[in-house]
Amino acid sequence: MPINLHKLPSLVGVMVVTELEYQEIFLLSLCSRRTTFLVEKAGIKAPKLTFQLEECHGYYQFKIGIMNNYILLPIMTLMHFSKKLKSKRRFTVKFGLEYEADTSLQLRCEMFSMQDGSFQHRIYCAHEPVVVQQVFQDQINSIFHYFDTYQLIMSVKCKGPLPNVTNVSKIQIEDETVDPQFLTNVLTTYSDHHSLSVLSRIVGELPNDSPFFQVQNIYVHTQCGPDYFHNFVGRNMNLYNVTVTEQDVIQFLHKWISNEAYHNLDTLSLCTRKPMNGDQIRQAIELEEYDPNKPEKRPAHYAFERGYIGSTPKVYNLGHDFVEIKRTTDGKRAFLYAHGYHFKLFVHKNCFYENDVPNGFLTFPM
Template identity: 55%
Template sequence: MPINLLKIPDLIGALVVSELEYSEIFLLSICSHRSNILVKKAGIKVPKLEFRYEDSRVRYKIFEIGVVTDIQEWLPITSVLHVKKLDLKKIFTVKLGHGQQADTNFYLWREENGTFINRIKCAIEPMTVQKALQNHINSIFHYSDSNQLILSRKREKSLPNITNVKEMRIDYVTVDPQFLTNVLTTYPDIHTISVFSEIVGDVPNNSPFFQISNFFAGYPCGPDYLHNFFGRNLYLGNATFTEQDLIQFLQKWISNEAYYNLETLTLETENAINGDLIRQTIEFEEYDPNEPEKRPDIFFVDIPLFGFTPQHYHLRDRRFVEIRRITDGKRAFLAVDLFDFNFLVQKN
């Protein structure tokens, strides 16, 4: 028998709400003013909000909002399909608080895995709806942390109206340097970016793109990405380097001429690397199994990049050599394999 949540004690109602899926909580919050208050009283909090924005092949803009768990699981809250006009026979007015409301067509379904999905079709200005939804979801989930944003299938230059974006993934087929500038202008607080798109054109050496703290590139790129990087963690998954490029990097780090903030560098190269040639140009200390205590056993890396899982590097291994920065004696550990280059700076 159906239960009217608004007619049972608040404590019990809040307990019931806490057992709902995030998408169900969202639907309950837009049913009425009283149900919205009940949702807020339940005090449900989420670990991380992620927004996904796609310009589809049929020229509709799809805007999805969900929760990313600590184990990188995506749990949907709602989605918006921006269309030119609505089905007038199925109008449903959604009230999002703060005087914001929108006429919509509303759709509900379950995925094969049992996940409950809702989608709002909306014909008004997309940026207005996007901001109103963010404010509403922040309110019902008591959320004030930073947001993740995924952009995919670019057809236009528009970017979603989302604030407090600090982590981003770009999945477009191609982008140009001007688009990257627009992204960093629109979201100036980004500290982590993962780019799986091919960048057509040269990114200026002084671009703020190279100053982002945590950067991953999954497309073919060259040594300029390393030479111009000012951040903390750099991961290039499809790079082309010469031994001289890598020697230059090491010499600049050792002399403290550059890479002052660098913590980790991972390069997966298209061309083979001669590790012996690189090591011949620097002073280093090999691992001595008779004195294992001279270096840490484990180096833990947890970079907030999309899809990146925490890594444990075993430093008490002959594969890693130790080098030091001349000015302050700071230690780093270097491993060079045929197609991999790993550089790990020990934290104080």
């Protein structure tokens, strides 16, 4: 039996709202100004929010939701139509609580039953995408009292303007291919970013001055070359499928040791297409082996967070598999692992743990 929330005492109405799911709360906020005020009064706060652009039935579809085990649980799903909505089920929503700033949109909403028994909705809209995206982001910020940054997942390349999303800190690109100019457009449009995850195949060479190399935290899943880490000036880089030679790695290490480059580097992780000769790399540099009789000479663990979408905090045991190198100009220490298909360099910082591993970090013995 339907319940009229407006006929309930204010406190009871708030209690009802707090029992709803995020998606239901959002839909409730579209019903009227009174339900919007009721939702805001409930004081419900959403965790880290993600904005996703994807293609569906030939149209752009936008979602705002919460990441859970690498799956986006949508709070809102919006599909842009290129033509006017003709359905009799369309309705008009006036957004904004200040009368002079109100925006009215004609929408249509459909509900879908999922296999797990839950439901999802899709809102159809034919208005200008730039306006609509900003309006819905403002609505979610308001009803969930959200002041944090957004994550942005782009599952399709935009043929027109990029999504109108503000305060983006983490970006993930998932389309089949991507070109250097598109990467530049994305990184300059969302200038507040600090991490980039590229799952797409990058077609074409990245210019040495590309903003790609200035991103603080980078993950590239597809094939790339040594220029990716040779030109990197950020903090953390993880290349999953890199074509590299021992000399490429030795050149990188010499520049770090001499303080010629990579001044801001914290971690570099490479997974190579062919196995490397770790002995050849180690013989080309000055290093210090792990001394089991003097374990106190180095930290027991190295803990870090790479910061890109989907990454998890990790801890590595700095045992005999790692050798220590030092920067000649200031004595800065780093720990090096080079064996088979894997290369790792961890620069000494204040995230070491002599004995205890911090909560939430995954330990990786080498």
